[in-house]
Amino acid sequence: MLKKLLTVFLVLVAFPVFAQVKPPVEDSVDYEYYIIEGDTIARKQIDLDEVLILGRLKFDSDLERRKYLILRRKTLKVYPYAKLASDRLVELNSRLDQIKSKRDRKRYTKIVQDYIENEFSAELKKLTRTEGQILVKLIHRQTGITTFDLVKELKSGWRAFWYNTTASMFDISLKEEFNPARNQEDYLIEDILQRAFQSKQLERQPSALDYNFLELTNKWSSPKKPDRKS
Secondary structure, X not given: OHHHHOOOHHHHOOHHHOOXXXXXXXXXXXXXXXXXXXXXXXXXXXXXXXXXXXXXXXXXXHHHHHHHHHHHHHHHHHHHHHHHHHHHHHHHHHHXXXXXXXXXXXXXXXXXXXXXXXXXXXXXXXXXXXXXXXXXXXXXXXXXXXXHHHHHHHOOHHHHHHHXXXXXXXXXXXXXXXXXXXXXXXXXXXXXXXXXXXXXXXXXXXXXXOOOHHXXXXXXXXXXXXXXXX
């Protein structure tokens, strides 16, 4: 049944098989020019990526530590699929915009679906329920769109409703959003991603959602104040 939950990949992931091969691009160096008293001076410029300083994790118990490590393993496993969905969504929309005929658009989509079923279905079916739910959240992180809405957009409203109903039987909601500001587990997922980006374990891709990781770190790491009794 999990295969049905991930139907969005039937459309998003197949672009590379149809993409044209581009010629290699030679390395180039950008120059920034300054004009001083009529003279133009060229300066080589190197832009550095923003670096986050991540503190050492602290856990209240060994159980919490084990839970984090399990969440880390699952997140690292499914993140590449979510990133792939985001990359292909941009490419797919660009390609479909170039196809004017409704019939040709439908034919192209069918070719994509057949390709993905042959290449990726077996891999996606191996995901556990919790891995599937994390994937749904990460798709929302990467695209800014819930998996439910992606299926609805790429398929039909009725099919999206049916998939979401089926997913609910397995405690998975395709409407689930990624919200690290309100959900501590989502914040931990973001923490896992940021550490994996920094160590080059995963390829970095910024979130399509609007939140500040450093502010969230301060929020979730601050000790909770006890409720005042009246």
